[in-house]
Amino acid sequence: MQHSKLQARVIIVGAGPVGMTLAMDLAWRGIDVIVAETRYPGEPPSVKCNHVSARTMEVFRRLGLVEKVRNAGLPADYPNDASYRTTSTGIEMARIPIPARNERYTAKGGPDTWWPTAEPPHRINQIYLEPVLFEHAAAQPNIRILNRTEIEDFVQDETGVVATARDLDSGETFTITGAYLVGCDGGRSTIRRKIGAQLSGTPVIQRVQSTYFRAPKLLSMMPGERAWMYLSLNPRRTGTLVAIDGKETWLLHNHLYDGEPDFDSIDRDWALRTILGVGPDFEYEVLSKEDWVGRRLVADKFRDRRAFIAGDAAHLWIPYAGYGMNAGIADAMDLSWMLAAVLNGWAPESLLDAYERERQPITEQVSQFAMDMALKNMRQRKSTPPEVEMEGPEGDAARARVGQEAYDLNVNQYCCGGLNFGYFYSQSPVIAYDDGQHPAYTMYDFTPSTVPGCRAPHVFLPDGRSLYDALGPDYSVLRFDQAVDVTGLVEAAAKRGVPLTVVDVPQDLAGDLYRHKLALVRPDQHIAWRGDTLPPDPMALIDLIRGASVTAIRKAA
Known part of the structure; x- marks a missing residue:
């Protein structure tokens, strides 16, 4: 494919949810954008974020795609509850009620149904969210998406930015010029490195061995009402199971302990079966390994003159409350209106100084909330007593106590009103x-x-x-x-x-x-x-x- 010299007012590096939402908001404000993405068109992302916050849904409402997002993901009648059990197929100890999407606008009485917003949160995995964002963005006349394109370098002066790009299929190198460049290119961000930003904080909080798998029979093996998330608490192995399509695909997180230093420390098959509570005859198909390290790292700067970073490029933390992606979109929304104000001529470039002054302190606060939640959950997992799996009054009492503790702790992250509306x-x-x-x-x-x-x-x-x-x-x-x-x-x-x-x-x-x-x-x-x-x-x-x-x-x- 031949490229001529390309130009846009803003160059965005990375077409994940943060980059695409930034592109759509800028386009909505009349700014033409080029988005460079290394993946193929339609190439699915990792099975990561499972939660779109209310604040993010408010953004999607303004951009005209909230209905498309709301109608994607789990089946309309699939409960978004979080269920705490001895195993995924075992005894339920507590449940956080979160409405299915067909009741999301009308439900009352739940821990997040009272929120002051026209757009409640939405449980949807990133593999369903990203195609909706991509399709909507690609339809905008002032957004150009360059798939299979890597930004290798850039230079800037007082008038603009010139990025060096490479077509990953042909090997051709070409340039893209713009007034500004924003790195939404993830935790291994090239743009962060190029602007000289350094991450600091806690590099390892927890390692999580995660498996994305298909098991058509699993849902029918679970007693009681369905749930979006099943959290297994027993003295042998604790873990989290997330419903992806509400039918047969699942993501299982095996939370490794301090004495398990790497992802191969624990046999994956044994851990999966123990967390699910199934025997050796249970059949499943591994679709991918999604192992990850929970961190708390924040960049020391979010900007170098005309180049900015947002999302995971600027901050990485353990994904409690599902707030990595959503905080990144909040970054993008703070930066977008400022860039548009400058480019549309009603604000001087000094307005852009506010981006880092505003977002970096919030990032620090949210990352501390997430790390605190992670540490509390780690302590609870380690202290789960064997009595939770016993029959009789002693087992009932243990399950009631552990279940209440789990509810009180985790309702904070699954119904995180403060992170949505309090900052x-x-x-x-x-x-x-x-x-x-x-x-x-x-x-x-x-x-x-x-x-x-x-x-x-x-x-x-x-x-x-x-x-x-x-x-x-x-x-x-x-x-x-x-x-x-x-x-x-x-x-x-x-x-x-x-x-x-x-x-x-x-x-x-x-x-x-x-x-x-x-x-x-x-x-x-x-x-x-x-x-x-x-x-x-x-x-x-x-x-x-x-x-x-x-x-x-x-x-x-």
């Missing part, structure tokens, strides 16, 4: 902070807040629309009292070319969520400023939020 940006140069204190959050719990830097609290409007559906694609000012004059802010935004949408919201919908009459919402739904009246100098506020000023805007007394 905030506290060190951004483009947010107008006031005297409000950001509410603390855990992996599970959060308090909706309009303190600048927090996610704008979600409500449904009188016509049934999501508040987020009413927001403009860029900045929006929510006005809860139409008597408040926002002309000064609208005129200042227009003078600077900042797209600003005024959204009038009935005061009675605000309740205790919005205690100010005005809230300025960023393109990524985080609060940039709030007040009861406009600040004395609206132009100074507009300059701050577009990265043209470092002057803090304090709330009027």
Whole structure:
């Protein structure tokens, strides 16, 4: 295949979920993109992430593909529950109820059904998610995907980036030029290495021997209601089984112990049968080995001038709460609107300084949450008593205790409201902070807040629309009292070319969520400023939020 010199405004390296979502969001904002991917078109990814967070589903809603994603993966009536058992086919000790997708919008009473969002989370394996993203992205006229293409190097100056690419089939080398380059190229990122970023943290937390296999008879061998995830707790072997297609394909994680230093320390077949609770006559077919090492590593920088990194290229952690991919997509959404603002001409390049200032601290927090969850789970697995497999009152009591402990611990990660809605940006140069204190959050719990830097609290409007559906694609000012004059802010935004949408919201919908009459919402739904009246100098506020000023805007007394 012959390549001429290619050009796009943004070059994205890697067509996984992070890279493709970044490409789609940039394209939605009018930016043309080239995505370079080493795999063949349609080549399946590893069977890794099994969870799309509510925040990510909100992104997919905005981009017009949430229905496609929601309708893929497990069968519509397949429960997304997490079941804790002595073995996968053994006695159930506890269950975390998570609705099937055909009940996802209507279910009430579960640990994640109360969340303030129009888009609850979705359980879907990456092998089903990626084709949906690829198909949607490929249909966009301003996205060009180059499969079987490796970015080997790049150079940059004050005007742009020139990447050296290689066609992996023909061996041909060619160049791609762009204004910016983003490395979404995974844990072994070439772009991270090229910008001189270093990973630091905990290189090994846990090794996991994982097997992707087909077993048509397994589902019928399991007592009780089906589950998305089965977690086996017994003194012989503990592990996690994930339903992939809801019929016959499964992913089994055998969590290795401290004295098992490599993936071959434990016989794979023995471990699989012990975790499943099946005998030597049970038949299954190994489709692939998906072994992995749980880590907690964060890059010391996310940017070198015109080159950025996002997702696993910027941070690696043990995948508790399924938040590796979702945090990467959050990176992409933070960077996307900033790049588009600069390229569309309404923000200076100084806006891009906010990306690392905002995302790196969040990455550090989330990685600590994930590592803490991993360590607690490791301790529980090691301490599972033999009584859980006994019959009679002693066994019943042991199962009740272990089951309750498992539920209390793991509801935090499988229903992680704090990671979805609680995190905030506290060190951004483009947010107008006031005297409000950001509410603390855990992996599970959060308090909706309009303190600048927090996610704008979600409500449904009188016509049934999501508040987020009413927001403009860029900045929006929510006005809860139409008597408040926002002309000064609208005129200042227009003078600077900042797209600003005024959204009038009935005061009675605000309740205790919005205690100010005005809230300025960023393109990524985080609060940039709030007040009861406009600040004395609206132009100074507009300059701050577009990265043209470092002057803090304090709330009027």
